[in-house]
Amino acid sequence: xxxxxxxxxxxxxxxxFIGALIGGMDRKVTARMQGRxxxxxxxxxxxxxxxxxxxxxxxxxxVNFYIFSYLIFVVFTGALFFxxxxxxxxxxxxxxxxxxxxxxxxxxxxxxxxxGAERELLQLMAVEPMLILAAAGFxxxxxxxxxxxxxxxxxxxxMTIPLLFVxxxxxxxxxxxxxxxxxxxxxxAHQELVKGLTTEFAGPTLGMVExxxxxxTVFFLGLVWLFFASMPWVGLLVVIVVYFLEILIxxxxxxxxxxxxxxxxxxxxxxxxxxxxxxxALL
Amino acid sequence: MELLxxxxxxxxxxxxxxxxxxxxxxxDTIVVLVSAIIIAVTLYLFVMFAGAGTVYFDIESGMISQIxxxxxxxxxxxxxxxAAKYRQYLIAGLVVVQLGxxxxxxxxxxxxxxxxxxxxDPFSIIMAMIIGIIGSLICVYSVGYMxxxxxxxxxxxxxxRWFFALLFVFLAAxxxxxxxxxLFWLFFFWEVTTLCxxxxxxxxxxxxxxxxxxxxxxxxxxxxGLGFACTFAWIGLTDPSGGLIxxxxxxxxxxxxxxxxxxxxxxxxxxxxxxxxxxxxxxxxMIAPTPVSALLHSSTMVKAGVYVIVRFAPIYNxxxxxxxxxxxxxxxxxxxxxxxxSQSNAKKxxxxxxxxxxxxxxxxxxxxxxxxxxxAILLIVFHAIAKSxxxxxxxxxxHKIGSRDIEDMTGLLGRxxxxxxxxxxxxxxxxxxxxGMLISKWAALVAFLDAPYGFILVLLLAFGSAVTVFxxxxxxxxxxxxxWKPEPLEVKISNHEYGALVxxxxxxxxxCIGFPLLSSYLVVPYVFGIYGMTATLGQANMIxxxxxxxxxxxxxxxxxxxxxDRKILPRYVGGRPATSDMHFKGxxxxxxxxxxGNYYLANYFGEQRLSHIGNGVCIAFIALMLAGILxxxxx
Numbered sequence: 001x002x003x004x005x006x007x008x009x010x011x012x013x014x015x016x017f018i019g020a021l022i023g024g025m026d027r028k029v030t031a032r033m034q035g036r037x038x039x040x041x042x043x044x045x046x047x048x049x050x051x052x053x054x055x056x057x058x059x060x061x062x063v064n065f066y067i068f069s070y071l072i073f074v075v076f077t078g079a080l081f082f083x084x085x086x087x088x089x090x091x092x093x094x095x096x097x098x099x100x101x102x103x104x105x106x107x108x109x110x111x112x113x114x115x116g117a118e119r120e121l122l123q124l125m126a127v128e129p130m131l132i133l134a135a136a137g138f139x140x141x142x143x144x145x146x147x148x149x150x151x152x153x154x155x156x157x158x159m160t161i162p163l164l165f166v167x168x169x170x171x172x173x174x175x176x177x178x179x180x181x182x183x184x185x186x187x188x189a190h191q192e193l194v195k196g197l198t199t200e201f202a203g204p205t206l207g208m209v210e211x212x213x214x215x216x217t218v219f220f221l222g223l224v225w226l227f228f229a230s231m232p233w234v235g236l237l238v239v240i241v242v243y244f245l246e247i248l249i250x251x252x253x254x255x256x257x258x259x260x261x262x263x264x265x266x267x268x269x270x271x272x273x274x275x276x277x278x279x280x281a282l283l
Numbered sequence: 284m285e286l287l288x289x290x291x292x293x294x295x296x297x298x299x300x301x302x303x304x305x306x307x308x309x310x311d312t313i314v315v316l317v318s319a320i321i322i323a324v325t326l327y328l329f330v331m332f333a334g335a336g337t338v339y340f341d342i343e344s345g346m347i348s349q350i351x352x353x354x355x356x357x358x359x360x361x362x363x364x365x366a367a368k369y370r371q372y373l374i375a376g377l378v379v380v381q382l383g384x385x386x387x388x389x390x391x392x393x394x395x396x397x398x399x400x401x402x403x404d405p406f407s408i409i410m411a412m413i414i415g416i417i418g419s420l421i422c423v424y425s426v427g428y429m430x431x432x433x434x435x436x437x438x439x440x441x442x443x444r445w446f447f448a449l450l451f452v453f454l455a456a457x458x459x460x461x462x463x464x465x466l467f468w469l470f471f472f473w474e475v476t477t478l479c480x481x482x483x484x485x486x487x488x489x490x491x492x493x494x495x496x497x498x499x500x501x502x503x504x505x506x507x508g509l510g511f512a513c514t515f516a517w518i519g520l521t522d523p524s525g526g527l528i529x530x531x532x533x534x535x536x537x538x539x540x541x542x543x544x545x546x547x548x549x550x551x552x553x554x555x556x557x558x559x560x561x562x563x564x565x566x567x568x569m570i571a572p573t574p575v576s577a578l579l580h581s582s583t584m585v586k587a588g589v590y591v592i593v594r595f596a597p598i599y600n601x602x603x604x605x606x607x608x609x610x611x612x613x614x615x616x617x618x619x620x621x622x623x624x625s626q627s628n629a630k631k632x633x634x635x636x637x638x639x640x641x642x643x644x645x646x647x648x649x650x651x652x653x654x655x656x657x658x659a660i661l662l663i664v665f666h667a668i669a670k671s672x673x674x675x676x677x678x679x680x681x682h683k684i685g686s687r688d689i690e691d692m693t694g695l696l697g698r699x700x701x702x703x704x705x706x707x708x709x710x711x712x713x714x715x716x717x718x719g720m721l722i723s724k725w726a727a728l729v730a731f732l733d734a735p736y737g738f739i740l741v742l743l744l745a746f747g748s749a750v751t752v753f754x755x756x757x758x759x760x761x762x763x764x765x766x767w768k769p770e771p772l773e774v775k776i777s778n779h780e781y782g783a784l785v786x787x788x789x790x791x792x793x794x795c796i797g798f799p800l801l802s803s804y805l806v807v808p809y810v811f812g813i814y815g816m817t818a819t820l821g822q823a824n825m826i827x828x829x830x831x832x833x834x835x836x837x838x839x840x841x842x843x844x845x846x847x848d849r850k851i852l853p854r855y856v857g858g859r860p861a862t863s864d865m866h867f868k869g870x871x872x873x874x875x876x877x878x879x880g881n882y883y884l885a886n887y888f889g890e891q892r893l894s895h896i897g898n899g900v901c902i903a904f905i906a907l908m909l910a911g912i913l914x915x916x917x918x
Contacts, residue, residue, distance in 0.1 A: 045770065050665050057850045064845035069838050076834070086824050088725050093831065096715055106760030109694070109865060112852040114879045117760060121753055122882070128749030129742075136741045182297070199855055228697050253722070259887075266746070277738040 004148075008083040011218070012075055014132035019214025020045040022221070026247055033251045044214070051207035059108050060201045067201065067208050068103030073097035074212040078219040084148025087135045094131075094219075098124050101197070101209070107198040116197030120184035122258045127171045133273035134168050137161040138226075140280045151229040158227040160280065165227045167272035169242055171265055175220055177213075178246050180253040181261050191255055284340040285377035286328050287401050287462045290411065294321060295455040297405045298448040306443050311426045314447055315779070318419035321454065325415030329408055333804055336812065337404035339531070344465060345398050351471040352389065356382065358478055362501075371498050377505040384512040386469075388867060391519030392528060398527055402464040405809035409660060410461040410590055413667045416790070417582040418454045420783040424675050425450065425574040427777030431682045432572050439487055446486060450578065455481040457583045463588060464530050466518075470511055473551075473587060477504040480584050483575045484568045496567035503564045507554025507588075514544040517916075530594070538598050545598040546912050548591050549608050549649075550905065556588030556641045559615045560898035560905075564637060570628045573678030576630060579673035586663065589641055592648045593659050597813050600651030607908045611901045612645030619749040624888040627881070629677045629687045632754060633670065636713065639747065640666045640720075646743075647727050650734045653810050654818035658726035660806045661798070665720050668794055669712035672787040673890035676706040679780050683772045689761050690880060697765035698772045705788045707762060712791050713834075714748075714755045722798060722828065724748060726818060750888075757881045764879065766865040796832055800827055 024041035030037025040046075058064060076185040077093040080086075098120070105117035139145050141160040142153045150157065158165050180189070185196035201209055221239050228235030297317045304310040332338065359382045366375035403411075425447070433441050456479060459472030481504075483498030517525045527533045533541050557565035565585065569576050580587060592608065599605025619639035626632045640662065647659035679702055680695065681687045696703040713720055728744060731737040794801065801817065810817040820828070853861055856877065861867040869875040 014400065026311055055850060056848065057852045059852060059854050061846045061849055061851075062763070062765075062842065064849070065839065065842045068841055068845070072834065072838070076831070085827060086821075088728065089824060089827055092721055092725070095752060096831075096835075099715060099752070099759075102756055103760055103763060107763050107765075108854065109764045109766040109877075109879070110856070110878060111877055112855060112857075114764075118757070118882045121756055124756075125749045125753040128752060131746040132748065133741070133743035136728065136732055136738070136745070139729075140738075145729075193855075194855065202852075269745070270742070274738075277741065281736065281738045 003087075004083040008079040009081040011078050015075075015078060015218040016048075016211055016214045017045070019217045020048075021190045022217055022243065023214065026243070029244070029247050030251055033247070044210070048207050048210050048214075051210065054203035056204055057202050058205060059110060063104050063107050063200070064205055064208075065077055066100050067205050069099050070100040070104060071208045071212045073100060074215050074219075078215050078222075081147055081219055081222060084146060084151065086145045087147050087150065088132075088145055089134060090147070091128075091131045095124065095128065097212075101212075105197045105200075110200045110281060112199040113197060116195075116199065119258060120197050122262060123174050123181070123184055126181075126262045127174050127270060129266065129273070130164075130167045130171045130269040133269055133277065134161075134164045134223075136273075137164040138279070140277060147226065151225060151252075152232055154233070156228045156230050161227070161276050163272040163276040165224075167268050168223060169229075169245075170218055170268045172224065172242070173246060173249060174261065174265060176217060176246055178250040180249070180256045181265075182250075182255060183258055183261060184222050186255075187226050284342070284401065286324065286331065287340065287403060287458075288342075290321070290324060290328070290415070290458045291462065293317075293324075293453050293455075294451040294458070297714065298451040298455070302444055302605075304444065306441065310444075310447070311779070315423055315782075317451065318422045318525045321415050325412055328415075330405075332403050332408055333405070334808075335403075336808065337402060337531075338792055339399040339464065340401040341398045342400045342402075343636035344468075347400075348465075348467060351468065352386075355385065355474065358474065362478070369494065369498065371502070374498060374502050374505060377502070377509060379489070381505065381509045381512050384516050385508070388512070388515030388519040389467075391516075391523055392525040393523060397456050399531065400465040400468060400721040401462050402531070403462060403807040405810070406593070406660065407461045409664060409805050409809075411458060412584070413582050413586065414454060414457045414461070414914065416459070417667055417671045417787070418457070418578060420786055421504075421574050421577050421582065421671060421675065422447070422450050422454075424678075424780055425442070425576075427779030427782075428574055428682070429572065435486075435682065439489065442486065446483070446572075449479050449483050450574075453483070453578065457587060460587045462503060466528050466530055466533070467513065469530070469591075470508075470515070473511060473555075474508055476584055476587055477501065477508060477555075477724050480504070480568070480579055483578075484571045486571055486575065490570075493570050496564075496570050499567055500564035503554055505562070507551040510547045510554070512549040514547045514683070516545070517543055534595070534597060537598075538602055541595075541598050541606060542602065543912050543915055545595040546604045546908060549599070549604065550909070552588045552590075552592040553608070553611060553905070554588070556585050556592065556645060557638050558611050558617065558642060558645055559638075559894070559901040562615065562619065562638045562894070562897075564717055566631065566634045569634050572631060573630070573674055574679065576634070577671050577674035577678070580633065581667045584643055585637065586667065587843060589644045589648065589659070589663060592645055593656060596648040596651040596656050598651070599649050602651075603911060604908055605649045605651050606736065607904045607911075609646045609649030609740055611904050612642040612647075612649060613740045613747075614640030614897055614900050614904075615749070616646060616894045617642075617743045617747040620747045620754070621888045622890050622893045623754045625748060625883050625885045625890060626754075627689050627883060628855070629681075629689050629692070629758075630674070632689065632758065633673055633677065633728055636751070636754075637670055639751070640670075640713075641722075643727060643747075644738055644746070646702035647730060650737065650740070651669065652730055652734060653814035654726060654733060656725050656728050656813070656816040657802075657806055657810050660809070661726065661802065662720070662723040664801065664902065665712065665723060665794065665798075668787060668791050669709050670719070672705060672709040672784070672791055673713070675784055675787065676702050676709060677778070679776055679784070680706070683776070689758055692758075693761050693879070694765040695762045702776070703762050705784050707759060708788055708791055708879045710755050710759050712795065714751050722820065725820070729818070743880055761881060766877070791838075796829075855871065 007023040023044035074097045081090045084167040102117045185198045225235040397674045405442035456472045463469040481501040486495045532917045619635045623635040644659045647655040731740040807817045856867045859867045865877040866874045
């Protein structure tokens, strides 16, 4: 119990800094790929601090309630994950968090936010099956839904559920808001004229969205790592390679239409899930 | 025993009174009174029998069975008359064949001194509470709603006496279904629910579409009824002593003996639970006044369908028939959820979501393991409460804003805050963590994963649940999209309507918080009684769930903080000057309102397209199942 709480608290305190470092390096690498120097590595952190010094401007007060709930539940999701809880509950908590983000965008009643909210919903629908199937795969491989048991499994799970790993890496692009699947809102100015989902969020409100994104990045990379948990350093290497791949894809593709995103994400989930789970079930 | 008989007879006798009483305060008061008595007696039943396990009651069946046969003949004659009058020859044929089969079977079985005709066990108690509490609240709601309904439809003949009588007969029949151990009795009550739903759907009989939908519902349910009737023929032919007519004996006989009747009754259950390809009757049924939809979808009718399937779940466990039933449920869950995306009519969304959730229950029951049955029963409970709350709040909103379209509910939270909050709670209960349905989904997933070939059901569940998130969240979004300070619409909602909505909302929250108690007092004893083991959520997960419920309930308090010293800025409308009530300056200087619409993706999730696929696939599964039975009979 104590260890679990330490892990949870550790995540809550450290994740934003780790997330900011990852984000900073992301921007650095991206800049080099585009032939620029790029901002300092700690720039994401400076951005967040600056946002909280800005004027507290909103279009409606209620919006902050939804966004704050989003942040709280993203943190909760990650804390559940890193304290080794039931992975299905982790996924459901994440869905709840994103429902709050989408409701926040709806609550602004602004045309651009509205479109962003619809697209974020599409992204949610595209990703959800793959996450549930991955959880099912972990269960079939280890006999447990508990992240703790999965992490302590003696062999790397990648060997038993390789296709589900590929599927998770695929939907990671959607979750990290990377091109070509950054439909709801993008980190890059060149991708869109108006900021989609986050159009109406400013100052501290936008700051909360940014912090939530830092937590989420760490959580998802943790999920990738889980496939190699029995070999922690190899896992770390894989996480770095996967993230670099995401940056590469981000910088070499242009945004696709939602149909392409939904179809491809579902197709990957269906193929990966059906084959990998089917093989596990029949063996 | 008196309690059980009282719950069956009292609503039926009350119905006789409602046939006579004219519209007016007296009738309204009596409706509320009768409902209150039914709720009180149901609660008393819970207190008396909650810890008692399974209790059987001896009732001399001779006289009662004859009365039931007599009533069945009268009902058939009535249906034949209607069918002849409206040239529904298929229905006429079905009625005749079904009656013939039943009478033939009765002649085969020499009814020995059949005992144990009535019984009660924890599952019956759960069903009785759903019927008694939710059903009665819907009756109370109807008092206010139907008054409004007839002011809105002044040209319609006012048949409210008839309406209230039918509502209570319906409840009586449902009590009969869940308390009967004698399958003949269960079948009688089963047919009464079919009849009641037919008459209630056809309430506005003058309208041609209404008649058509009512007859369609009748036709599909008669097909199911025929399947049920065939069970008796099978029992009569294999065991003329009539011992297997008792459900407990049949279930105890195990799959080797009971596979064929279980498959036939499962087939009947699929029709009544509106699974594909039979789902169209439930969608058509929403033409009836809203309380009827609420009743059909939450506490009666479809619940009778899943009730029998869950009852026979132990027989389905690890069999071909059970797996096929599961697949029908799983495919229905996925495709009906998909269709719900493309619908903007609130009642249609609710209808398809009902079909989908029943599909999940059926999928669990078909798997028939202890974990699956545990999940199925919890699903039934959560769905009943959430769906009745949603239907009734949509009904109230419809009367106030004059539309049942979700697009017209934009910003409802501003216009009708109280009802909108209730609706939001109902929707959250349908899909969001940490509320009810999610616990059930968790349990269903675990159950599927442990079942042989369960991974196909896991696939169906994974995609289906993603789809549900989509259509519920966009509905929620519409409700909170408040753009301007609107004029309040929440005047003149009758006390009767609040009298049902408020308790249902409280019940929804209470069940979400108190489901561990519900599970350990009723669901676990039932499951344990059959399988000798049971599923639970596990203590650690329980703590997490409770934490999440607590967080969600506390979170709105932050609104108090976020209301302070914020600067309100206008929204961005593409750089055009916009007012705070979301009008912008359009071309040639005209002020235009901003109109925001949701995605419906009709090209991908269209009703026609998906129901064609679903019907085809499910017909194939059911045909396989029936072919299997035929082979079993011949072999």
